[in-house]
Amino acid sequence: MGPGPSNPYPEVMLALARPVVGHLDPEFLALLDETNDRLRLAFGTSNALTLPISGTGSAGMEAAFVNFVRTGDPVVIGVNGVFGERMCEVAARCGADVVRVDAPWGTPLTPSALLEAHPAPSIIALVHAETSTGVRNDITPLGAEKGDALLLVDMVTSLGGIEVAVDEWGVDVAYSGTQKCLGVPPGLAPLTVSDAARARLVERPSSWYLDLNLLSRYVDGGTEGGRVYHHTAPVTMVAALHAGLGVVIEEGFAAAHARHAECGQLLRDGLEQLGLELFAEATHRLPQLTTVRVPATGPAGRTEADCRRLLLERFGIEIGAGAGQLAGQVWRIGCMGHTARRRNVVTLLGALAEVLGR
Numbered sequence: 001m002g003p004g005p006s007n008p009y010p011e012v013m014l015a016l017a018r019p020v021v022g023h024l025d026p027e028f029l030a031l032l033d034e035t036n037d038r039l040r041l042a043f044g045t046s047n048a049l050t051l052p053i054s055g056t057g058s059a060g061m062e063a064a065f066v067n068f069v070r071t072g073d074p075v076v077i078g079v080n081g082v083f084g085e086r087m088c089e090v091a092a093r094c095g096a097d098v099v100r101v102d103a104p105w106g107t108p109l110t111p112s113a114l115l116e117a118h119p120a121p122s123i124i125a126l127v128h129a130e131t132s133t134g135v136r137n138d139i140t141p142l143g144a145e146k147g148d149a150l151l152l153v154d155m156v157t158s159l160g161g162i163e164v165a166v167d168e169w170g171v172d173v174a175y176s177g178t179q180k181c182l183g184v185p186p187g188l189a190p191l192t193v194s195d196a197a198r199a200r201l202v203e204r205p206s207s208w209y210l211d212l213n214l215l216s217r218y219v220d221g222g223t224e225g226g227r228v229y230h231h232t233a234p235v236t237m238v239a240a241l242h243a244g245l246g247v248v249i250e251e252g253f254a255a256a257h258a259r260h261a262e263c264g265q266l267l268r269d270g271l272e273q274l275g276l277e278l279f280a281e282a283t284h285r286l287p288q289l290t291t292v293r294v295p296a297t298g299p300a301g302r303t304e305a306d307c308r309r310l311l312l313e314r315f316g317i318e319i320g321a322g323a324g325q326l327a328g329q330v331w332r333i334g335c336m337g338h339t340a341r342r343r344n345v346v347t348l349l350g351a352l353a354e355v356l357g358r
């Protein structure tokens, strides 16, 4: 749910308004170190190589593949939505031999199908929270059975909204974004890499900007005789991420997850009471992203795009259109980060009833 009845965390707004310091200023470097510590807490990891990549979630995806894929590597990728498809495209551009494992959109991936897709994949990759379908994919069975493969997981929409446990689940490479459940403006992609994966970094990836060998010297420099400049860190965005993580840490991750869960339940119940049909399989629904089928009947002449436009114009609430093969068929209602509040859900449900004439 977009602007309107809920403001971003004041702490984040204040961080965005702070005086801008230099990207090598000791004050900023201390803030970066602390941000990385907070990211370790959020990801549930002790990985030394944990940092915010400069760029949105997609930059995290690029960094995750370009640093670990060598030409011809068999890479198994689970696809049950737009972001799994994007992974295939990114991996292919890095030279991977992509072994694609599909599941119908709206249903979760089958872990055994991913594990059996290739005898010796170099990477098994999947999206934890498919934002295009509202489906959560199971990670734990893959971590336990991955063998020599690296387990690479997109946590863009899961981090901060539902439980993630990188170390406990045996995840080797994970990335996220700031503007989903962390409630921070878009612009950074938190990334974490296990020590085992770090030992398998591509020595000279085709992207210079996202080269983790170079980036780690900037992030880790403190232990190796000083940091080496790589590119200018977006200092204001790092400050915003630092502040946003601070808010979630103070609330507690378990409490934040419970808040998302409660809002998701309230939203699903309310949508069903309006006579709408939920889309994602009941056992694997994301609380932070609810997909619902566009109803066949509404007020005469009102299209699904009209409904979304009216929600925005009249109530300041933005819901998402269907993406990819679900275009025109579902609405995607995000209830993430600072917007995951009961009052927002109640407002949306009332607004939707009016727009649909129910």
Ligand SMILES: *Cc1c(COP(=O)(O)O)cnc(C)c1O
Pocket (backbone or CB within 6 Å): 056, 057, 058, 059, 061, 083, 127, 129, 130, 131, 154, 156, 157, 177, 186
């Ligand atoms: C939003 C999203 C991305 C891409 O992030 P951007 O910030 O839009 O670049 C990747 N994966 C998932 C699951 C997402 O929801």
